[in-house]
Amino acid sequence: MSEKILEAPDTVQNPVEQATTELKQRFPESLSDETRPGYEGLIVSPDKLREVATTLRDELGFNYLSSVTGVDLIDDNKMEVVYHIYSIEKGGGPIVLKAQVDRDNPVVPSLVPVWPGADFQEREAWDLLGIRFDGHPDLRRILTWDGFHGHPLRKDWKEPFYEEDHKPFGSRWPGGGVRRAEELNPYGKNVQYPPGWVPTGDEYEVETDLYTGLTIKKDETIDLKTEQVTVNIGPQHPSTHGVFRMVVTLDGETIVALKPVMGYLHRNHEKIGERNTFIQNIPYTDRLDYICSMSNNLGYVLAVEKLLGSEVPERAEWLRILNVELTRICNHLWALGFLLNDLGALQTPMLYFYIERELILDFFEALSGSRMMCNYMRFGGVAYDLPDDVRGQPTLQFLDELVNERLPRALEQGNELMTGNEIVQARSIGVGYLSPEDAIAYSTAGPVLRASGIPYDVRRAEPYSYYEHLDFDVAVRYNGDIYDRYLIRLDEMYQSLRIIRQVLPYLKETEGAPIISGKPQYALRVPKGGEAYARVENPKGELGFYVTAKPKGSNPERYHVRAPSFINLTALEKMTVGHKVADLVAILGSIDIVLGEVDR
Amino acid sequence: MTPGQLALRSLIVGFIITFAVITGFAYTTLLERKLLARLQGRIGPNRAGYIPVPTRSGKPRRFLGGIMQPAADAVKLFFKEDITPAKVDRWVYTLAPMLAVIPAILILAVIPWAGEITILGQTFSPYFAIAPGVNVGIVFVLAITSIGVYGVVLAGWASNSKYAVLGGIRASAQMISYELALGLTVLVPIMLADSMDLGEIVAAQKGVIDWFVFRQPLAAIIFWIGALAELQRAPFDLLEAEQELSAGYTVEYAGMRFGMFFMAEYMKMIALSAITATLFFGGYRGPFVDQVPALGFLYIGLKTFIGLCIMIWIRATLPRFRYDQLMAFGWKRMLPISVLNFVVVGIFIVLQEEGILQPLFENTLRFLGIG
Numbered sequence: 001m002s003e004k005i006l007e008a009p010d011t012v013q014n015p016v017e018q019a020t021t022e023l024k025q026r027f028p029e030s031l032s033d034e035t036r037p038g039y040e041g042l043i044v045s046p047d048k049l050r051e052v053a054t055t056l057r058d059e060l061g062f063n064y065l066s067s068v069t070g071v072d073l074i075d076d077n078k079m080e081v082v083y084h085i086y087s088i089e090k091g092g093g094p095i096v097l098k099a100q101v102d103r104d105n106p107v108v109p110s111l112v113p114v115w116p117g118a119d120f121q122e123r124e125a126w127d128l129l130g131i132r133f134d135g136h137p138d139l140r141r142i143l144t145w146d147g148f149h150g151h152p153l154r155k156d157w158k159e160p161f162y163e164e165d166h167k168p169f170g171s172r173w174p175g176g177g178v179r180r181a182e183e184l185n186p187y188g189k190n191v192q193y194p195p196g197w198v199p200t201g202d203e204y205e206v207e208t209d210l211y212t213g214l215t216i217k218k219d220e221t222i223d224l225k226t227e228q229v230t231v232n233i234g235p236q237h238p239s240t241h242g243v244f245r246m247v248v249t250l251d252g253e254t255i256v257a258l259k260p261v262m263g264y265l266h267r268n269h270e271k272i273g274e275r276n277t278f279i280q281n282i283p284y285t286d287r288l289d290y291i292c293s294m295s296n297n298l299g300y301v302l303a304v305e306k307l308l309g310s311e312v313p314e315r316a317e318w319l320r321i322l323n324v325e326l327t328r329i330c331n332h333l334w335a336l337g338f339l340l341n342d343l344g345a346l347q348t349p350m351l352y353f354y355i356e357r358e359l360i361l362d363f364f365e366a367l368s369g370s371r372m373m374c375n376y377m378r379f380g381g382v383a384y385d386l387p388d389d390v391r392g393q394p395t396l397q398f399l400d401e402l403v404n405e406r407l408p409r410a411l412e413q414g415n416e417l418m419t420g421n422e423i424v425q426a427r428s429i430g431v432g433y434l435s436p437e438d439a440i441a442y443s444t445a446g447p448v449l450r451a452s453g454i455p456y457d458v459r460r461a462e463p464y465s466y467y468e469h470l471d472f473d474v475a476v477r478y479n480g481d482i483y484d485r486y487l488i489r490l491d492e493m494y495q496s497l498r499i500i501r502q503v504l505p506y507l508k509e510t511e512g513a514p515i516i517s518g519k520p521q522y523a524l525r526v527p528k529g530g531e532a533y534a535r536v537e538n539p540k541g542e543l544g545f546y547v548t549a550k551p552k553g554s555n556p557e558r559y560h561v562r563a564p565s566f567i568n569l570t571a572l573e574k575m576t577v578g579h580k581v582a583d584l585v586a587i588l589g590s591i592d593i594v595l596g597e598v599d600r
Numbered sequence: 601m602t603p604g605q606l607a608l609r610s611l612i613v614g615f616i617i618t619f620a621v622i623t624g625f626a627y628t629t630l631l632e633r634k635l636l637a638r639l640q641g642r643i644g645p646n647r648a649g650y651i652p653v654p655t656r657s658g659k660p661r662r663f664l665g666g667i668m669q670p671a672a673d674a675v676k677l678f679f680k681e682d683i684t685p686a687k688v689d690r691w692v693y694t695l696a697p698m699l700a701v702i703p704a705i706l707i708l709a710v711i712p713w714a715g716e717i718t719i720l721g722q723t724f725s726p727y728f729a730i731a732p733g734v735n736v737g738i739v740f741v742l743a744i745t746s747i748g749v750y751g752v753v754l755a756g757w758a759s760n761s762k763y764a765v766l767g768g769i770r771a772s773a774q775m776i777s778y779e780l781a782l783g784l785t786v787l788v789p790i791m792l793a794d795s796m797d798l799g800e801i802v803a804a805q806k807g808v809i810d811w812f813v814f815r816q817p818l819a820a821i822i823f824w825i826g827a828l829a830e831l832q833r834a835p836f837d838l839l840e841a842e843q844e845l846s847a848g849y850t851v852e853y854a855g856m857r858f859g860m861f862f863m864a865e866y867m868k869m870i871a872l873s874a875i876t877a878t879l880f881f882g883g884y885r886g887p888f889v890d891q892v893p894a895l896g897f898l899y900i901g902l903k904t905f906i907g908l909c910i911m912i913w914i915r916a917t918l919p920r921f922r923y924d925q926l927m928a929f930g931w932k933r934m935l936p937i938s939v940l941n942f943v944v945v946g947i948f949i950v951l952q953e954e955g956i957l958q959p960l961f962e963n964t965l966r967f968l969g970i971g
Contacts, residue, residue, distance in 0.1 A: 231762045253766070253923055344835065344920025351640040423835060423919045581766070582922045 015090040019060045023095075027052055034098065038307075038530020039548075041082075041096025046108050049099050053083075053114045062087045062095050064456070065111065065443050066535065067544050067562040068121035070129040072103070074155040079106035079131050082546065084533055084562075088440055088454060091461035094533065101131070110136035117443025120570050128153040128270070140210065143263040143599060152268050159271070166555045167276050210247060210259060228256060231581075235264050239342050239585040242595030246572075246584065253580045258573045262566075265599035273559035278304055278524045278549075279379070281559065286373040288543075288561060289597040291334055294327040294364070295538045297377035302464055303534035303545040304379050307526045311517050315510040316381040317466045322399075322503050323367070323376060324465075324536075325496040326360050329407060331539035332489040333357045335592040339486055340418060342589035343427050349418055356410040359391075359402055366390040379524065381516025386507065396508055403500045411493055419487070428482035432575040432587035435480060442571035445564045446541025448591055451488045452480035458537040472499050482583075485590040492539075525554055540564045540592055561600060565593040609722065614730040617708055625866040626670035632912050634666065639916040645669045680855035685760070688852065692758035697853070697860035700751025703744045704867040710737035711874050712799045714884050714896030727799040727884075728896070737798040738790060741875060742783055745830055749775040751864065752832075752849050759852035767848025770923055774829060774836065777930035782826035784938040788812070788819040788945050789879045798875075802883035813880040816945065820880040822938050827872045829930070831865065834915035836926060873907030874900060 020042065024031055030048035034041050044052050056062040067084040083097040099108050110133035111118040122133040123142040130151035133139055141148060150157050163169050211230070234245035243264035249257040269288065273281050285300045286293035298320055305312065312320075334357065337350030361371040366387040368374040376383050390398040418424055434444070439452035449456055455476040459467040475491035477484035529551040535544040541564025548558040568591050575587050601609075630645070637644025649668025652660035684693065714728040726733060734740060749772055756768020789812050790796055793804035805811050813820040829836040850861050877883055881903050884896030921929065951957040 229762055231766075340919065344837075345918065346636070346640075346834065346916055348640045348916045351642065355641060421919065423921060426925055427919060427922055580922055580924060582920070 014092065015061075015087060016093045016095055019056070019062060019087075019095055022060060023052065023055065026055060034096075036530075038528050040531070041098055043098050043100060046099045046101055049097070050109050050111065050114060052097065053085075053111055056085055056095060057114060060087075061089055063440055064088050065115040065117055066094065066445075066542060067533070067546060067560070068111070068118050068125060069546055069558075069560040069562075070106075070125040070131045070153075071548065071558045072129060072153065072155045073100070074103070077103045079103050079129065081108050081125065081131060083111070084544070084546075086461070088456050088461075091456075093462060096533070106131045107134050108132070109134045110139075112136055115443060116438075116441050117567060117570050120566060121443075124566075127151070128268070130154060141263075143266045143268075145263065146210075152271055153274075165275070166553065167280060210261065226251075233581075233584065235261075240588065241338065241593055242598075244593070244595055244598065246588075248581070248584065250581065253582075255576050255579055255581065255584060258576050258584070260569055260572055262569070262595075262598050265595050267600070269561065269600035270559050274556055276556075277554045278556060281556070282377065283373065283375040285545075285561075286375055287596055288563065288600065289331075289538065289540060289565065289594045290372055291594055292327045292331045292539050293372060293374045294323040294376055295536055296543065297374065298324055298465075299534060299536040299538065299543045300545045300547075301377040301379055302536065303532045303547045304524070306532035306534055307530055307547060307549055308379060308524065310380040312380055312465075313514045313517050315385075315507070315513040316515045316517075318503050318506045318510065319382050319386070319515065320377065320465055321467070321470070322500060322507065323364070323374075323382075325499050325503075326363065328496045328539045329493050330357050330360045331592075332493050333410075335539075335589075336414065336486065336489055339482075339586070339589040339592070340424070342585045343424060345418070345424075349414060352417075353410065353414060356402075356406055359406060363390050363395075363398065363402070366395070378516055380518050381514070383516075385515050396504065399500075399504060399507075403497055403504070407493075407497060411490060415490060419490070424486075425483065427583075427586060428486060428590075429479075430481050430483075431579060431583050432482045432485075432590060433480050434571055434575050438571065438574055439480065442574065444541070444568050444571050446538065446568070447485055447488045447492065448541065448568050448571070450475060451477045451484040453478040458535055458542055462535070464534070464536060470499050470502055472496075482586055482590040489592075526551070529557075531558075535562065538564055540594065540597070541568055561597075563597040563600060565591070565595075565597045566600070569593060569598065610730055613724075613728075614709070617713070617730055618705055621705075621708055621867055621870055622863070624870050625863055626674065628866045628870060628908055629673065629862070630666065630669050631908060632915075633669070635909060635912045636916050639913065648672045674859075677856045677859040682855035682857060685852050687760045689758040689760070692754050693852075694857075696751050696755035696758055697857045697864075698751075699754060700748060700864035701860045701867070703748040703751070704864040704871065706744045707741055707868070707871040707875070710734050710740050710798055711871065711878060711900075712802055712883055713900055715889060715893045717893040717896070727802070728893075729799070732799065733797065736796050738786055738796050738801070738879075741798075742779070742786065745868070745872075746775070746779055748864065748868065751861075755853070755861070756849040759849065761852050763851045764849045767850075771832070771849065773923075774832070774926060774930075777927060778826050778829035778836075778934070781822060781930065781934035781938045782830060784935070784942050785819045785823045785826060786879065787942050788816050791945055791949055792816065798878050798883070802878055802885055805882040805885060808882065808886075811880060811882045816880070816941075818937070818941050819945075820876075822934060822941070823879065824876060825934065827876060828911065828914065829926075831868050831872055831911075833865075833869070833911055835918040835920050837915075837920060869908060869911060870904060873904040873911070876907055877903035 023042065027044075027048055030045040031052070032043045034043060062085045064086045065083065066086050067082070069082050071080040071082060073080055078100045079102070081099045081101075083099075084094040085097065086092075086094050101108055106129075108131060110122055112122065112133075113135065119136075119138075120142060122136055123139060125131045126133060126136075126139055127141040127143050128151055140146075144152070152159070228249050228251045231248050231250055232245060233248055234240040235243045237245075240246070245261040245264070247259045247261060248255055269284065273284060276284065281300060282297055285296040288296050333353040337347075337353045340349040341347055364374055365371045366389075368376040368384060386395045389395055393401070434442075434448065434452050436453045439449050439454055444452075453476060455474045457474040458464070459472075460474050472495045475488050475495055477488045477491070526549040529549050531546070531548040533544060533546045535542050537543075542562065543564055544562030546558065546560040546562070547556050550557050572588065572591065576584050579587070634644040644666065646665035647669075648666055648671070650662040650665045651667060653663045655661050684690065709730045712727040712729045712732070714724075716723070716725050717728050718724070724732065752771040752775075753768045756764040756766075756771065759765075789801050792812055792815060793801040795801060795804075801812075828834075850858055853861065877900055882899075883903075884900040886895060886899035889895045889899060948957065951960065
């Protein structure tokens with residue numbers, strides 16, 4: 001292994017520090033430093049939050065709101081809202097703003113006027129933590145249903161059949177006697193209904209807020225009696241890629257307004273995560289974006305490694321990059337297949353792409369034992385070394401053939417057959433336009449952001465793993481329509497192939513080297529506690545994990561997922577209004593969502 | 601032969617052909633599923649039934665796996681609960697599938713399946729069809745196919761569902777716009793054969809070289825596109841549009857009522873394939889058909905089969921148009937081209953009949969210094 005390639009590049013000047021000092025000078029009274037050990041960022045007084053955010057966006061160049069989440073500080077009787085703000089131009093780390101409010105009456109000014117992308121994230125924080133955002137245009141529940149009572153991520157909220165706060169749970173049969181959790185905690189004791197709700201009746205009107213938000217106008221200018229209709233597309237619909245619903249107001253076939261409704265698959269991933277020990281969460285992250293389990297693993301593992309401060313051996317890093325890039329190809333083949341399917345090309349292109357996707361899945365199976373739920377990464381390394389052979393071929397030979405022959409050929413074929421197709425072009429060029437400014441403001445990430453002409457890729461902007469040593473280009477397209485979102489995925493697959501070609505020699509070179517540092521342990525303790533936010537460039541966009549830990553206890557205190565599919569959906573209405581129903585499904589397909597991640 | 605005998609004979613022939621085509625419909629569904637599967641690199645239905653082919657090893661080889669799939673589908677559809685949703689317009693809801701199927705069967709009446717032929721002592725003259733010698737045969741076909749749209753529109757309307765209504769609206773708009781182009785293109789074979797009788801149109805295409813497709817390839821292409829639109833096949837399958845409207849006008853239908861829409865679609869596929877063959881590909885004509893008239897059945901069957909395969913191939917290949925693009929394509933491209941084609945063909949026919957074309961052609965060649 002050459003020493004030169006692993007040399008870290010010089011950091012010229014840290015833009016985060018620069019901006020922090022600048023901010024402190026401007027708002028000396030309302031900003032203070034985070035004092036808790038292991039925590040970073042600035043504490044903002046809520047009344048100045050919007051001004052600080054505007055300054056950051058307009059004057060200091062920190063214009064990309066990545067994540068908004070809340071933390072329940074039950075010991076201090078406070079609620080904290082955490083904002084991670086990045087700079088598109090300068091790259092690098094985040095400016096972390098924290099607003100602390102009284103837990104009994106948590107009101108924070110909404111940042112939707114500054115960043116429209118905060119919309120869904122603030123609604124999520126309201127839904128799960130009960131933090132009210134003053135000035136939010138449409139503060140409704142988003143993941144749980146309308147009749148849900150309480151805010152489940154609050155530390156004092158307990159689910160039905162609640163057993164204990166943390167895993168591993170104590171014995172369910174203490175002293176050998178059999179008891180069931182249901183007996184201890186009868187159903188109904190923890191189920192709370194909103195006032196006036198009758199579980200068996202339909203007197204309670206659900207979703208009135210949703211429908212009243214959609215105004216139906218009548219065109220008075222012409223004599224013909226016309227009316228707009230509200231159509232529910234989904235939750236059971238072939239093109240919503242799962243159980244996702246869009247309430248659409250139509251004027252003829254033209255979309256006038258759209259509201260996405262999600263949460264049908266909601267399982268409160270974050271609450272489960274907070275009950276689990278750190279290591280039990282790795283397989284849970286597989287289920288977020290179930291097509292890219294490898295990259296999900298990596299994001300979470302990076303966040304916890306930041307907390308633990310653990311080192312990763314070289315071979316493990318190469319293995320990680322190999323798998324993450326294969327996952328990217330896997331996901332994009334899937335996404336393109338479905339996009340073309342949504343354009344009405346039946347399943348033919350999809351099935352053509354799947355032939356090669358199968359090979360990647362076969363490799364994953366040989367490597368980790370599972371085709372989709374890989375559960376492969378570990379803190380400080382990976383779980384398994386490369387298998388001896390895949391599909392009867394030596395592994396490296398198989399990978400070599402896959403990367404140098406099969407995949408390029410499949411991409412070439414797909415490109416040749418579909419890219420120039422007149423109907424594909426007529427259906428996708430100029431449809432679902434998202435301007436670069438909007439793409440940033442709506443916090444879109446991944447291919448959606450880059451297809452709008454913003455060359456922002458976490459692998460380059462804030463490199464993790466060995467990405468800074470690898471030679472690849474950030475794919476970028478400038479038209480921001482469906483066609484560009486289609487092309488950019490092809491581009492990214494070619495770049496991923498490039499990366500894998502560079503990784504393969506190192507895998508050969510480091511054969512037999514350790515793949516995990518330290519000895520594997522079941523219960524991890526974070527010595528001093530603290531917080532960590534790690535983000536990776538998932539195939540669907542920027543996937544972030546915000547994990548905080550207490551000095552004691554082997555489970556996260558707060559575990560938040562910044563899901564790219566979920567946040568990319570914020571821009572859906574912007575892209576679709578004015579287009580036809582047929583375009584709606586194509587636009588949704590071009591965002592490429594996975595409901596496991598949207599609903600969490 | 602008295603008119604009564606003639607009517608009785610037509611009735612019997614009608615029964616036979618209708619049942620043959622209904623069987624054909626069942627196997628077209630299998631053909632579509634199998635062929636689509638092969639085009640997409642899959643295997644397709646292969647579980648329901650097979651033809652055992654004896655081999656030396658004693659264990660019979662399974663040939664044509666899935667051959668009983670249509671029967672299984674039919675049994676499933678018949679035994680499914682036939683749900684009528686609560687708030688539908690009951691009468692229209694029941695009527696709509698029938699309105700879709702009946703026209704699809706009626707089209708078969710005028711298609712010539714063979715030339716003059718004697719079967720069981722009965723001579724069918726001038727050609728073998730349910731209703732031979734209808735002198736406005738092609739107009740009848742156009743008229744009846746247009747009725748089919750009522751089935752779709754009424755189904756959409758009666759279902760009391762927004763998806764279904766959108767599908768129904770799309771259907772009416774699409775059919776009206778493509779019928780024009782289709783009708784204008786049909787005029788070209790009529791002019792070339794100087795008759796509206798389908799039998800005479802076939803008779804005008806004596807040898808392979810006389811097929812109208814070689815004299816008027818443009819008209820044949822436009823007719824084919826129009827036929828696809830008329831059939832609501834891909835890439836014009838907007839009114840079903842699985843990805844957009846889930847199933848369009850059929851969302852609220854279940855069991856055999858849904859099956860009837862399916863049946864209408866596939867029977868129309870067969871009928872329009874046969875009509876395309878008749879108008880442009882010499883119908884039942886082919887080598888030695890004058891000596892052995894029974895070959896006519898084979899030839900038109902083969903041509904229809906090829907037509908069906910091409911439809912399925914197109915479905916596996918092309919994405920779907922958007923509603924407004926479909927309209928634009930119909931009105932701005934198809935219609936002007938077919939009008940222009942029709943006018944040009946008309947002018948040339950007049951020139952030829954007046955004896956101007958030949959001298960004009962020779963003079964042009966002389967003027968260019970070639971002739």
